[in-house]
Amino acid sequence: MVRFFLRRVAGxxxxxxxxSVVTFVLFYxxxxxxxxxxxxxxxxxxxxxxxxxxxxxxxxxxxxYWHWLAGVFTGRDLPQFGECAAPCLGYSFATxxxxxSAILDRLPVTLSVTFGAAVVLLTFGVVTGMIAAWQQGxxxxxxxxxxSVIGASLQIYFVGPLLVFFxxxxxxxxxxxxxxxxxEDPGRWFVHLLIPWLVLSxxxxxxxxxxxxxxxxxxxxxDYVRTARAKGMSGRTVFLRFAWRGAMIPxxxxxxxxxxxxLGGAIITEQTFTLHGIGELAVRAVQxxxxxxxxxxxxVGAFAIVTLTILVDxxxxxxxxxxxxx
Amino acid sequence: MTDATREREPAAWSGPGPFLSVRDLSVEFATExxxxxxxxxxxxxxxxGTTLGIVGESGSGKxxxxxxxxxxxxxxxxxxxGEIWLEGRQLVGADERVMEGLRGDAVSMIFQDxxxxxxxxxxxxxxxxxxxxxxxxxxxxxxxARAVEMLARxxxxxxxxxxxxxxxxxxxxxxxxxxxxxxxxxxxxxxxADEPTTALDVTVQAQILDLLTELQRESGTxxxxxxxxxxxxxRSARRVLVMYAGRAVEEGSVREVLREPRHxxxxxxLGSMPRLRSDVDLxxxxxxxxxxxxxxxxxxxxxxxxxxxxxxxPGDACAADRPELSPAEGHRDACHLPLARKRExxxxxxxxxx
Numbered sequence: 001m002v003r004f005f006l007r008r009v010a011g012x013x014x015x016x017x018x019x020s021v022v023t024f025v026l027f028y029x030x031x032x033x034x035x036x037x038x039x040x041x042x043x044x045x046x047x048x049x050x051x052x053x054x055x056x057x058x059x060x061x062x063x064x065y066w067h068w069l070a071g072v073f074t075g076r077d078l079p080q081f082g083e084c085a086a087p088c089l090g091y092s093f094a095t096x097x098x099x100x101s102a103i104l105d106r107l108p109v110t111l112s113v114t115f116g117a118a119v120v121l122l123t124f125g126v127v128t129g130m131i132a133a134w135q136q137g138x139x140x141x142x143x144x145x146x147x148s149v150i151g152a153s154l155q156i157y158f159v160g161p162l163l164v165f166f167x168x169x170x171x172x173x174x175x176x177x178x179x180x181x182x183x184e185d186p187g188r189w190f191v192h193l194l195i196p197w198l199v200l201s202x203x204x205x206x207x208x209x210x211x212x213x214x215x216x217x218x219x220x221x222x223d224y225v226r227t228a229r230a231k232g233m234s235g236r237t238v239f240l241r242f243a244w245r246g247a248m249i250p251x252x253x254x255x256x257x258x259x260x261x262x263l264g265g266a267i268i269t270e271q272t273f274t275l276h277g278i279g280e281l282a283v284r285a286v287q288x289x290x291x292x293x294x295x296x297x298x299x300v301g302a303f304a305i306v307t308l309t310i311l312v313d314x315x316x317x318x319x320x321x322x323x324x325x326x
Numbered sequence: 327m328t329d330a331t332r333e334r335e336p337a338a339w340s341g342p343g344p345f346l347s348v349r350d351l352s353v354e355f356a357t358e359x360x361x362x363x364x365x366x367x368x369x370x371x372x373x374x375g376t377t378l379g380i381v382g383e384s385g386s387g388k389x390x391x392x393x394x395x396x397x398x399x400x401x402x403x404x405x406x407x408g409e410i411w412l413e414g415r416q417l418v419g420a421d422e423r424v425m426e427g428l429r430g431d432a433v434s435m436i437f438q439d440x441x442x443x444x445x446x447x448x449x450x451x452x453x454x455x456x457x458x459x460x461x462x463x464x465x466x467x468x469x470x471a472r473a474v475e476m477l478a479r480x481x482x483x484x485x486x487x488x489x490x491x492x493x494x495x496x497x498x499x500x501x502x503x504x505x506x507x508x509x510x511x512x513x514x515x516x517x518x519a520d521e522p523t524t525a526l527d528v529t530v531q532a533q534i535l536d537l538l539t540e541l542q543r544e545s546g547t548x549x550x551x552x553x554x555x556x557x558x559x560x561r562s563a564r565r566v567l568v569m570y571a572g573r574a575v576e577e578g579s580v581r582e583v584l585r586e587p588r589h590x591x592x593x594x595x596l597g598s599m600p601r602l603r604s605d606v607d608l609x610x611x612x613x614x615x616x617x618x619x620x621x622x623x624x625x626x627x628x629x630x631x632x633x634x635x636x637x638x639x640p641g642d643a644c645a646a647d648r649p650e651l652s653p654a655e656g657h658r659d660a661c662h663l664p665l666a667r668k669r670e671x672x673x674x675x676x677x678x679x680x
Contacts, residue, residue, distance in 0.1 A: 246447065
């Protein structure tokens with residue numbers, strides 16, 4: 001168990017270093033010069049050189065990377081911006097705010113949208129999938145299966161504005177999507193995020209309905225489920241205690257992948273509902289050729305995904321006693 | 327829970343008629359290709375405390391007919407007709423709630439592959455205890471104590487420690503013992519063992535069979551032993567039923583059927599089995615041809631396309647008329663050949679090859 005965690009954490013650290021190197025290299029492959037953007041419209045060469053020097057951009061690439069990496073652990077002193085305490089991800093070229101605190105400010109927005117939606121869609125998906133499996137071949141099954149296909153073929157930027165138009169503008173049922181900190185007012189946090197959650201759920205639930213249905217049907221045909229019936233367990237017990245236990249493993253697997261997709265998809269979600277989260281930060285960092293911000297956002301995303309994979313592996317071991325964490 | 331207070335009839339069945347009586351049982355499955363006639367008017371009886379071996383090749387309807395005793399066929403896909411009388415109760419068409427109460431309590435089942443048939447997600451103790459609690463009620467602690475007792479009874483060493491282990495932590499033979507402990511936890515009157523030794527090591531097979539026989543002696547359980555291994559039948563059963571294409575083709579005591587088999591299919595079955603004492607140069611004789619499709623079983627005697635002796639029956643009756651089991655009692659078989667003729671053929675051609 002301890003060995004498992006040590007190995008996985010070491011692996012995760014490696015992955016994050018690799019991702020930061022790749023981002024660094026890719027950034028310099030882009031034919032745009034952040035120093036020029038800093039310099040303004042009329043830019044004498046000596047100013048440009050000075051800015052380059054202050055940004056540390058006249059050092060060789062690997063030296064720049066080393067400074068950046070060291071800063072993450074020990075902090076660094078940047079001539080242009082001042083002191084930057086560890087974990088220092090630098091200062092934004094565009095807004096001059098410290099990257100780390102900018103990300104920290106916006107993280108709750110993205111996490112609220114993503115995890116809230118994840119809870120809603122997992123609940124919906126699994127419940128409808130189980131109903132479909134239970135009612136296999138009957139009308140309820142067909143309704144659930146058909147509506148899941150429709151849901152899966154929709155897009156956030158289509159359903160989102162549509163739902164906002166009807167639920168907010170026309171009927172006035174819900175407030176316009178926005179982020180109210182959960183620490184400030186949990187009730188308002190909830191109602192203001194309801195539309196994004198619902199929209200994401202409509203689209204992603206379909207997968208879970210279909211998958212839950214098919215894995216449940218598969219599990220119900222397993223020998224050990226037949227044994228449970230043969231020893232007098234009721235249909236409901238067999239369904240919930242036996243078949244569902246086996247069905248959880250593929251669902252957890254796909255859910256881990258989808259959570260990562262949802263995080264990545266935060267860009268689209270946040271653009272659609274004008275929420276100020278990490279996704280928006282990422283888009284702006286790209287537009288502004290803002291290397292420190294881009295690196296920061298990429299790393300936070302990578303960190304989340306790597307953590308999720310470890311979590312999924314731990315969950316496997318919880319669900320299935322045959323899985324050993326090594 | 328009402329189950330907790332309910333006192334079940336003592337295991338000894340003393341009413342009129344046999345303990346288990348199956349009459350004209352048919353099981354049909356509706357599939358996309360048509361109706362599969364898996365079991366066709368099967369009848370047999372089982373006395374209290376005895377073992378009936380059911381033999382036949384894969385697809386002969388052995389398992390399907392016994393699953394019908396437990397009422398485990400999905401009514402959406404399977405049609406079960408006929409009668410199954412257990413201790414004077416008719417089980418075909420019985421209410422699902424009634425069947426639920428019977429399964430694991432009055433009738434229980436031991437399956438072929440204990441690894442896939444036990445839940446990998448629950449400890450063996452819990453799987454045994456939940457059966458007990460379902461039918462007998464009682465607290466967790468009591469059920470757990472009962473599970474330990476059962477594990478010890480089926481010969482699992484250190485039962486008190488192993489009760490919290492998962493099935494994958496046991497060896498194949500030990501797993502089958504767990505399965506048997508689970509099947510016997512409520513002292514059922516009838517145990518159906520569906521190829522209980524097929525998935526096991528040869529050395530373990532005998533141990534499991536002996537265990538079943540021993541437990542039967544202790545508690546007077548009746549056993550239906552499904553197998554394709556005639557050696558298993560010879561070792562454990564009192565009577566044997568030979569099935570072919572969903573029908574009973576021969577029935578009698580083990581001694582009768584194995585020593586003086588009458589049906590040509592039984593001859594084929596015996597001839598295809600290796601024997602330790604026979605001449606090593608004597609080739610094994612497989613039954614010619616392949617088993618029939620149960621979508622369209624052959625008319626008349628289902629074995630006639632593979633039978634070497636059908637020319638001896640006048641008027642090709644084998645392909646036209648279905649032979650019934652005869653005589654009514656004792657050693658019976660379903661074949662158009664006269665009994666004297668079959669004895670003649672067996673003594674003249676078959677016995678020497680076995």
